[in-house]
Amino acid sequence: MSYEHCIRCTICVENCPVFRVNPAFPGPKQAGPDAQRFRSDREKSADEWVLLCSQCKRCEMACPCGVEPAQIILRAQQKYGLEHPHTAAHLLFANNYYLSTLGSLTAPLANRFAATKIGKKIFQRMGIATYIPFPKFSFKTLRGTMKSRSRETRKVAFFYGCFINFYRPDIGRKIIRMLQSFKIDVVLPPQWCCGLPALGNGNLALARSFAGKNVASLSNYVDAGYDIVYTCTSCGLCLLHDYQGIMEIPGAKKIAENSYDLHEYVLKLIAETEIKPPFKEVNRTLAYHIPCHLRALEIGYPAANLMQLIPGLTCRILDDNCCGLNGSYGFKKINEVTALQLGGRVVSLIKKTGAEAIVADCGSCRMQLAGLSGMDAFDPVEILCESLGIKDKK
Amino acid sequence: MSVIEYDVIIIGAGVAGLTAGAWLSGQGLKVALVTAGEPTACLSTGCIDVCAKSDDPLQGIAHLPNDHPFHLVSSGTIRQALDDFQQIMAAMDMPYTGGLENNRRVLSAIGTFKTTCLTPVTMQASPQNGNERIHIITFAGLKDFYPGYIISRFKNASFSTYDAGVSTTMGIAANFEDDAFLEAFILWLEKQHNREDKIAVPAVLGLESAAAIIKQIEYRLERPVFEIPTIPPSMPGRRLFNGLKDHFRRKGGMIYWGWPVVGVEKTGRQIEAVMAQSQGRPNSLNARAFILATGSFVGGGLEAKRDTIVEKVFHLPVFVPGEREAWFDQDYFSMNHGIGRAGIAVDSSFRPTDCLWDNIFVCGAILAHTEALKNGCGHGFAIATGQAAAKSCLEHIQ
Numbered sequence: 001m002s003y004e005h006c007i008r009c010t011i012c013v014e015n016c017p018v019f020r021v022n023p024a025f026p027g028p029k030q031a032g033p034d035a036q037r038f039r040s041d042r043e044k045s046a047d048e049w050v051l052l053c054s055q056c057k058r059c060e061m062a063c064p065c066g067v068e069p070a071q072i073i074l075r076a077q078q079k080y081g082l083e084h085p086h087t088a089a090h091l092l093f094a095n096n097y098y099l100s101t102l103g104s105l106t107a108p109l110a111n112r113f114a115a116t117k118i119g120k121k122i123f124q125r126m127g128i129a130t131y132i133p134f135p136k137f138s139f140k141t142l143r144g145t146m147k148s149r150s151r152e153t154r155k156v157a158f159f160y161g162c163f164i165n166f167y168r169p170d171i172g173r174k175i176i177r178m179l180q181s182f183k184i185d186v187v188l189p190p191q192w193c194c195g196l197p198a199l200g201n202g203n204l205a206l207a208r209s210f211a212g213k214n215v216a217s218l219s220n221y222v223d224a225g226y227d228i229v230y231t232c233t234s235c236g237l238c239l240l241h242d243y244q245g246i247m248e249i250p251g252a253k254k255i256a257e258n259s260y261d262l263h264e265y266v267l268k269l270i271a272e273t274e275i276k277p278p279f280k281e282v283n284r285t286l287a288y289h290i291p292c293h294l295r296a297l298e299i300g301y302p303a304a305n306l307m308q309l310i311p312g313l314t315c316r317i318l319d320d321n322c323c324g325l326n327g328s329y330g331f332k333k334i335n336e337v338t339a340l341q342l343g344g345r346v347v348s349l350i351k352k353t354g355a356e357a358i359v360a361d362c363g364s365c366r367m368q369l370a371g372l373s374g375m376d377a378f379d380p381v382e383i384l385c386e387s388l389g390i391k392d393k394k
Numbered sequence: 395m396s397v398i399e400y401d402v403i404i405i406g407a408g409v410a411g412l413t414a415g416a417w418l419s420g421q422g423l424k425v426a427l428v429t430a431g432e433p434t435a436c437l438s439t440g441c442i443d444v445c446a447k448s449d450d451p452l453q454g455i456a457h458l459p460n461d462h463p464f465h466l467v468s469s470g471t472i473r474q475a476l477d478d479f480q481q482i483m484a485a486m487d488m489p490y491t492g493g494l495e496n497n498r499r500v501l502s503a504i505g506t507f508k509t510t511c512l513t514p515v516t517m518q519a520s521p522q523n524g525n526e527r528i529h530i531i532t533f534a535g536l537k538d539f540y541p542g543y544i545i546s547r548f549k550n551a552s553f554s555t556y557d558a559g560v561s562t563t564m565g566i567a568a569n570f571e572d573d574a575f576l577e578a579f580i581l582w583l584e585k586q587h588n589r590e591d592k593i594a595v596p597a598v599l600g601l602e603s604a605a606a607i608i609k610q611i612e613y614r615l616e617r618p619v620f621e622i623p624t625i626p627p628s629m630p631g632r633r634l635f636n637g638l639k640d641h642f643r644r645k646g647g648m649i650y651w652g653w654p655v656v657g658v659e660k661t662g663r664q665i666e667a668v669m670a671q672s673q674g675r676p677n678s679l680n681a682r683a684f685i686l687a688t689g690s691f692v693g694g695g696l697e698a699k700r701d702t703i704v705e706k707v708f709h710l711p712v713f714v715p716g717e718r719e720a721w722f723d724q725d726y727f728s729m730n731h732g733i734g735r736a737g738i739a740v741d742s743s744f745r746p747t748d749c750l751w752d753n754i755f756v757c758g759a760i761l762a763h764t765e766a767l768k769n770g771c772g773h774g775f776a777i778a779t780g781q782a783a784a785k786s787c788l789e790h791i792q
Contacts, residue, residue, distance in 0.1 A: 010626040011432045013564060020568040023560045061651045064431035064694055240674035256674030267398060298652040298672030300426075305398055305648070317643060320636070345571075 003033035006067045012059035017322040018052055021341040025052040028059035031076075032069030039076065044083050050076045052335070054326040055200055056292035057237075074199070074246060081202020089127040093328035094201035097193030097210070100137065100166040107139035129336035132325075132371030135167040135363075142169035143188060154273075157189045157221035159214075159239065159259070161232035162197075163363035170392045174385045175231060175262060181390060182266070182275050187226070190217045194235040197328055199242060207242075211249045214239075218255050228259040231381065233294040233361050234327060236261055240297065261294075263302035263361075263380060279387045281312040286383070287355035289346065289369060290319035291362035292326075303361060303380035310387045316353045321346045323360075325368035339368070347373040359383055400426045400648075402787060403668060403681040405655055405707055406695065408433035409773045410758025411687035412638040413475070413780030414787070416482070419645035421788055426679060427647060428668065430654035433635060434693045435773065439623035440597075440630025441500055442479070442490065442512035442777065444472070446770020449496050451511050458769060463761040466742055467782045475781035476774065480512065486637035488605055491518045498522075503539055503596070503624050505547035511774055514630050516599060516608045519592055519618030524548055529590035530622075531583070535561030538624050539596040554586055563598050563627045570600040570607055580614050588615075597621040597629045604633060634773070650679070655707045663752045665708070683753040683787050686710070686738070687780065688760055695760040696736060703736050708754065710746045713739045713762035729768040737762035743790075744783040753790060757783035 012028040013019060019027035026035075031050060039045065050073055059069040081090075092099060103110045113119045120130045142165045156179055164172040176186045191214055195207035218228055230236040239259050243252035260268065269275050288304055307315050323346050324330055330339030347369060350358060358377040360366050366377035385391070404415045407429035419425045445454035445464065452472070455464045467475075473494060483490050492498050492512040499507040500520045513520065521528060530541040530553040541553035556579065558566045569575045583593070593611070599621055600607045611619045623630055643649065650670070657669035659678065669678040686707060688695030696712065697704050698721075703712045715721060715732035723730050739747045739762040744755045757779040759766055766772050 009434075009437055011436050013562075014436060014627045014632055015432070016564075019562070020564050023562070023565055027562075027564075062432040064433070066430065066654065237673065244674075259674060271398070295651050296673070298650070298670065299677060300648060300650045319649075 003036040003067060003072055005065050006033035007065055009064070011062045011064060012069050015058040015062040017056060017058065017324065017342050018054055018338055022052060022338045025049055028053070028069035028073070032059070032072040033067055035076070036072050045076060045080045047076070048080070050080055051202070052338075053077065054322070054329045054335070054338075056322045056326060057296040058292055058322065061295050071245065077202050078199075078204045078246070081204070086202065087127055089332045090201040090203075092126065092128070093331065094198040094203040094206055096197040096328065097162055100162055103137040104139060104141050104166050107137040111136045124333065127333040129331050129333050129339070131336060131340060132368060135163075135367055137166055138169050140169060141165045142172035154183070155185045155187070155224075155226045156229045156265075157218060157226040158186050159191055159194075159218070159228055159230040159235060160188065161230065161235040162193050163232055168363065171231075171379050171381060173392050174390055175381050177390050177392075178381065178385055178388060179229070181388065182269055182277070184269075187221070189221050194232075194238040195247065196234050196238040196242070199238070199246070200327060200329065204247070208247050208249065211238075211243050211247050211252075215243060215249050215251050215255055219251050222254055222258045227265065228255065229262050229265050230259060231262045231361070231379075232363065233261070233291045233297060234364075237293045237296055261297065261299055261302055263306050264299050267302050267305055277309070277384075277388060279310045279384075280389060282310050282383060282387045283312045284357065284383070285314045285355050286316070286357055286359045286378075287350040287353045288315050288317045288380075289323065289350065289358055289360040289365055290317060291360055291365045292322050294361050295319060307359075307380060307383060310383070313383070313387075315359070316355060318346070318349060318353070321349065323365045323368045325364045327364050330368065340372075343368050343372045350375070398426075398679065400424050400679060400681040401791060402426075402683050402685060403428060403679055404685045404687060405429070405668065406433065406687035406689060406693070406758070407639070407649065408687060408689050408693060408758060408776060409435050409634070409638060410776035410780040411685065412642050413479070413777050414685050414687060414757055414784040415647050416638070416642040416645050417478075417781050417784040418788060419642065419647045423788070423791070425647045426650060426681070427642065428650040428653035428655065428670065428679065430652070430694060434689060435635045436631045437626040437628055438631040438634070438773065439500070439508070439628060440514050440634040441508065441510040441517070441623070442476070442774045443509070443770050443772035444476070444494065444497075444511040444774030444778075446497060446509040451494055451497055451774070454769075455771075459763065461763045462765075462769070463740065463763060463779065464771060464775060466740070466744065467778045471782050471785070472778045475778045476512065478781070479777050482641045483634075483637050486640060487603070488633050488637050489515045491515050501544070501594070501620075501622055503543065503622050505544035509770055514604070514621070514633065516597070516604050516621040516630065517623070519620040520622075521592065525550065526592060527551075527590040528592045528594050529553065529588040530594045531556055532596065533558045533561065533566055533598070536563070536566065536596065536598075537561070538563055539622075544594075544622075550590070552590065556582060563596075563624060563629065566598040567601050567629050570598065571603060576607060576610065580611055583611070583615060592617060593619040594622055595619065596624045598624075599629075601629070602633060602636060604629070658708055660751065663750065665751050665753055668707070683755065683791055685783055685787055686754060686756045686760065687758040687776075690737060690759040690764070690766075691733075693759060698733070698736075705738060705760070708751075710738050710756075711748050713737055734765040734768060735763050737764060739763075743786040744779070745786070755783040755787045755790075
């Protein structure tokens with residue numbers, strides 16, 4: 001829907017986490033549809049505050065008229081990025097994929113350096129916030145450890161995403177083992193960063209180059225009868241929405257039609273092939289923090305449906321608040337206060353539930369919430385695997 | 395094809411839909427609610443209007459025209475539904491004052507009175523006539539609230555301005571959730587040495603802790619404090635929505651956000667599934683029964699074309715009040731615009747009349763002949779018909 005469909009009802013404003021805590025950001029209505037009326041391709045963009053939007057997409061989920069304020073702002077961010085020099089932090093985070101490849105290769109050194117005082121000082125100089133520890137690189141990436149086999153009829157091409165590959169390959173291995181236990185073949189297709197970090201840092205060209213490579217690679221697997229399964233909700237949103245939308249990647253529709261969220265896929269298997277995962281009792285009380293981009297995927301909360309099948313598990317859904325980190329957003333010094341305030345609020349609401357641990361699909365949400373609360377934060381798949389008795393074997 | 399089979403799917407996340415959903419979940423059914431966006435309840439004053447035609451709301455309902463859908467709900471069900479509502483909101487830390495015995499008045503932001511039935515506890519002390527002595531607090535730069543409107547109508551009103559550091563409704567409300575900010579505000583208030591009987595504040599006293607915040611201010615100032623509902627973004631409306639939504643979820647209901655229904659699967663006289671165009675590809679959800687609570691025009695349930703009015707989800711037959719000329723009165727502020735009567739006509743079990751399917755029920759503002767503005771039957775009507783339609787739906791499923 002065009003910005004002209006906006007009826008100025010301000011429901012998006014009520015839902016904007018940044019607007020709540022940062023007076024410098026005029027909110028999704030003004031930054032989106034209102035300002036759009038005054039934006040012209042022939043004029044240089046002057047409104048630096050567009051960069052304060054964290055692209056959580058809560059405004060889009062709330063709009064009763066189908067207007068997409070975040071999408072309008074995202075386009076304004078790209079234009080701003082094209083016309084203005086990028087800061088060091090923006091450049092680094094846009095190139096997170098290459099940075100992480102380097103980080104993993106030198107993991108023992110890189111991790112130690114990132115934790116030192118000098119390391120933190122250098123980060124701060126570059127405009128990077130250090131209020132929560134930087135995630136630790138894993139020396140052995142997921143790509144480096146898993147070999148694929150192929151005998152079963154149902155085949156999955158796993159789009160694991162940078163977070164699992166570089167920081168938490170153990171979760172990736174668990175996912176693969178779980179799918180294999182359902183008699184599914186899992187392969188790891190050649191893949192690159194989904195492109196979202198580049199997009200979020202105003203670098204559309206870089207994002208498109210990642211996306212083009214991914215589409216070319218994944219589309220071979222779709223043709224060969226594979227279903228694509230992603231687990232990072234932000235990667236998923238990018239594959240399904242942004243490739244076809246702002247990035248205009250040819251062939252993206254085919255990828256979108258054949259990609260599934262991991263938990264959505266497992267639910268589909270349960271419905272279609274009548275697999276019955278032998279869920280054993282897990283006695284835990286969990287607070288399920290819903291990542292903004294899972295909401296934006298518009299598939300409901302499939303992991304919540306799955307966790308309902310686990311006996312003994314109590315899981316409180318919390319979906320009203322953004323954790324504040326938004327991938328690389330909160331790691332930028334200018335957004336540090338926003339991220340801290342939003343995160344603190346989510347943590348206090350989680351603590352109110354009396355839950356013993358947090359569960360969230362998104363790696364960056366977990367990083368933020370575990371870092372700020374001192375509680376454990378799990379991927380839903382870790383809980384499923386605990387219930388199914390699946391362990392990570394290297 | 396659907397992954398999960400539900401007993402009931404509610405379409406629409408407004409007061410009617412959430413009430414119906416929570417009631418059915420409470421009966422042990424598996425309920426999902428799908429919604430395109432957030433409801434118009436978020437834009438409302440949060441007050442529960444049952445029927446403003448008379449001081450006694452039940453009597454007002456009795457005098458509504460014969461074709462008004464309120465007559466389909468027994469007074470027992472209306473009572474029960476509103477009692478349940480008050481209990482739900484009390485459990486959500488946002489108690490509601492008032493009862494079905496008589497209507498109340500709430501001071502509006504332009505100094506007029508609005509007739510309603512139940513009010514959030516934050517408006518409990520709202521004056522009942524223009525002679526009361528009130529002192530209004532406004533916030534520096536807050537452009538959605540001008541105390542001058544009220545002062546021009548109130549003989550004994552005065553105001554002072556507090557600088558909250560931010561100037562938006564959301565920003566100020568978020569700040570009030572912070573104890574230090576609240577404390578500073580109270581200290582400033584104490585220094586004002588107001589002699590008026592009551593303190594009025596625009597409705598910005600917190601996001602979800604408003605009841606506790608107002609209690610604390612009252613305790614310290616030793617006089618009643620009340621909120622005045624503002625134009626959107628409206629905090630009392632949002633608190634109402636949040637309370638009902640959290641209650642629905644605690645009862646076990648599942649909500650699908652960003653789910654505008656774009657297709658329907660049917661076999662024979664049954665609706666099988668609703669479909670949404672989610673990111674990438676269509677997604678569908680199966681259920682045994684469906685409740686339509688998408689609201690009227692602003693809520694998005696109805697759409698007016700040049701010469702006709704359509705119901706957007708199931709394309710149900712819509713009662714259209716005559717030719718287009720009859721839709722609108724010449725006087726803009728008239729309460730008699732014919733269009734207010736447009737909607738879905740239902741039988742006593744809240745099934746649409748002349749409908750091809752047996753497993754669909756309709757409630758809330760989308761019902762024909764409601765005329766919510768004229769009759770002053772807003773959220774109260776939604777709550778009552780929500781519960782009544784849910785009861786019919788349960789009977790159908792059993």
